[in-house]
Amino acid sequence: MLMRGRRWLVEIEDTDESFRCEENEHLLQGMLRMGKKGIPSGCHGGGCGVCKIRILDGEAEFGVMSAEHVNGEERERGYALACRTWPRSDLRIRVVGKMARNVLRPKRKYGFV
Amino acid sequence: MSISGVLRIGHINLRVLDMEAALDHYTNILGMKQTDADDHGNIYLKCWDEVDKYSVILSKADKAGMDHIAYKVASEAELNTYAQRIRDYGIEVAEEAAGTLLSCGPSLRFTLPSGHVMRLYAEKEQLGTAVGTTNPPPWPTDYPGIKAHWLDHALLMCELNPEKGVNTVARNSEFMRDALDFFLTEQVMVGPDGDIQAATWMACTNTPHDIAFVGAPKSGLHHCAFFLDEWYDVLKAADWMAMNNVKIDVTPQRHGITRGYTIYFFDPSGNRNETFAGLGYMASPDRPPITWTEDQLWRGIFYHTGEEAGEFTSVYT
Ligand code: FES
Ligand SMILES: [Fe+2]
Numbered sequence: 021m022l023m024r025g026r027r028w029l030v031e032i033e034d035t036d037e038s039f040r041c042e043e044n045e046h047l048l049q050g051m052l053r054m055g056k057k058g059i060p061s062g063c064h065g066g067g068c069g070v071c072k073i074r075i076l077d078g079e080a081e082f083g084v085m086s087a088e089h090v091n092g093e094e095r096e097r098g099y100a101l102a103c104r105t106w107p108r109s110d111l112r113i114r115v116v117g118k119m120a121r122n123v124l125r126p127k128r129k130y131g132f133v
Numbered sequence: 134m135s136i137s138g139v140l141r142i143g144h145i146n147l148r149v150l151d152m153e154a155a156l157d158h159y160t161n162i163l164g165m166k167q168t169d170a171d172d173h174g175n176i177y178l179k180c181w182d183e184v185d186k187y188s189v190i191l192s193k194a195d196k197a198g199m200d201h202i203a204y205k206v207a208s209e210a211e212l213n214t215y216a217q218r219i220r221d222y223g224i225e226v227a228e229e230a231a232g233t234l235l236s237c238g239p240s241l242r243f244t245l246p247s248g249h250v251m252r253l254y255a256e257k258e259q260l261g262t263a264v265g266t267t268n269p270p271p272w273p274t275d276y277p278g279i280k281a282h283w284l285d286h287a288l289l290m291c292e293l294n295p296e297k298g299v300n301t302v303a304r305n306s307e308f309m310r311d312a313l314d315f316f317l318t319e320q321v322m323v324g325p326d327g328d329i330q331a332a333t334w335m336a337c338t339n340t341p342h343d344i345a346f347v348g349a350p351k352s353g354l355h356h357c358a359f360f361l362d363e364w365y366d367v368l369k370a371a372d373w374m375a376m377n378n379v380k381i382d383v384t385p386q387r388h389g390i391t392r393g394y395t396i397y398f399f400d401p402s403g404n405r406n407e408t409f410a411g412l413g414y415m416a417s418p419d420r421p422p423i424t425w426t427e428d429q430l431w432r433g434i435f436y437h438t439g440e441e442a443g444e445f446t447s448v449y450t
Contacts, residue, residue: 060444060448062399062444063402063450064399065401066197067399067402067403068444070444070447086403088195088196088197118447130323130331131331131332132293132332132349133293133331133349
């Protein structure tokens with residue numbers, strides 16, 4: 021029987037929304053379960069950088085993530101990729117970069133761009 | 134098609150964040166086998182149906198993406214001809230000694246207008262397929278995972294910004310045609326007058342593509358694809374991925390462009406992989422290229438819905 025991990029509450033500061041996330045699932049999985057449209061579900065491997073967040077408050081555990089999207093200095097300031105972040109307490113976060121932009125994606129002018 | 138010149142895709146060198154996880158993915162999911170490793174910790178793998186020693190190189194790095202892509206040329210004499218032709222085209226070429234690429238003869242290294250590094254070589258040690266050349270069974274029993282046949286092609290995202298006059302899709306395509314003898318099989322044309330080449334599929338063999346270029350804000354790797362026989366293999370491959378919690382981007386379906394049967398999924402570092410099955414059609418330099426217009430471009434990419442699926446444009450390494 022699989023042990024269910026502890027569940028923590030994650031608040032998204034920008035939208036005043038929150039979701040529950042288990043200790044053994046990453047923040048992006050929890051966030052996607054909210055069923056909200058526009059949340060980019062990318063590579064889930066820390067490589068593409070689409071799920072960038074900033075942790076304002078709380079404890080978390082991190083996996084390896086691409087330095088192209090979160091550099092060392094940003095890490096110190098709380099930036100992380102949601103798919104490489106596992107909650108260890110209740111969290112307060114902000115969505116940044118593509119993650120924030122994607123919700124209001126502008127119309128493309130040239131097919132792919 | 135070439136029986137001389139550029140023969141086929143040779144290998145792709147991928148940057149991975151976690152080597153152990155990457156190796157597990159390319160062996161137990163894709164069904165490749167490790168054939169070598171070097172002093173820098175790079176790992177070399179091949180698919181069962183490939184004759185050359187490796188088609189994927191994994192390199193540990195702090196960023197995901199592609200280090201370089203390589204194509205195999207029929208002979209060393211032709212390799213030298215290409216060195217000259219690439220230079221004449223106006224692109225610098227580094228001539229590398231044998232052994233610069235593990236188990237390979239001399240190689241050429243150059244940078245495409247899009248910024249991607251490409252190599253050509255004429256010789257790579259051959260280990261043969263897993264079934265041999267005498268009375269071979271149709272597939273090997275001792276390969277795990279989805280038993281991909283071979284590395285089939287790669288799709289490179291190329292900087293496209295028409296307002297600034299930047300179109301490295303068109304520039305790459307022209308270079309591949311004029312300097313390396315690839316031919317255009319399909320293209321997407323966009324813009325108010327439909328005269329901006331926003332994506333191209335090009336071949337040097339008779340498959341519908343050996344490389345593809347798609348316009349993007351920033352250059353990078355969209356995916357590298359591995360060949361499976363047919364539709365049912367694609368279905369079972371997706372089953373295997375789900376059983377193993379592989380992150381699938383787009384479930385089995387058909388591309389309008391190339392007619393391939395596809396799954397998009399990610400390796401554990403976020404590099405997109407594809408399974409590509411089916412012949413598509415018999416490509417040939419004298420077959421007129423197919424054009425997809427801007428209003429039908431998603432029909433071209435995902436034929437059934439005609440809509441963007443997964444994170445085709447927003448996620449790549
Ligand atoms: S989804 Fe790609 S880095 Fe998180
Ligand atoms: Fe592809």
